[in-house]
Amino acid sequence: xxxxxxNEASNxxxxxxxxxxxxxxxxxxxxxxxxxxWREINTAPPAIKLPNGHLRFPIADLHVWLVERQERxx
Numbered sequence: 174x175x176x177x178x179x180n181e182a183s184n185x186x187x188x189x190x191x192x193x194x195x196x197x198x199x200x201x202x203x204x205x206x207x208x209x210x211w212r213e214i215n216t217a218p219p220a221i222k223l224p225n226g227h228l229r230f231p232i233a234d235l236h237v238w239l240v241e242r243q244e245r246x247x
Contacts, residue, residue: 191221191229200235 197218198205211217218238220228 190232192232192235194228194230197230197235 192200194205194208198208201208208217212220218230219234220230222228
C-alpha cells in the first residue's frame, strides 16, 4: 500500500467543501472583478488553483478569513 498516496487523499478530504468563483462572489456579494482585484493585492480568501486554471475556495478557509476580518464592537 502506498502511504504517500493515502496521505495525499486524506489531505484533500480534509479540505471539506469547495466553492467555485461564482459561488464565492455570490456569497460575498461582490463582482468577479472585485475578487480578482483582491487577489492582486493579497486580500482575497485563500484559493486552490486547479490544473485547468480554475479556482476553488475551501469553505473552512473562507470561515477563518471572515473571522479575521470581523469588526469588534467598541
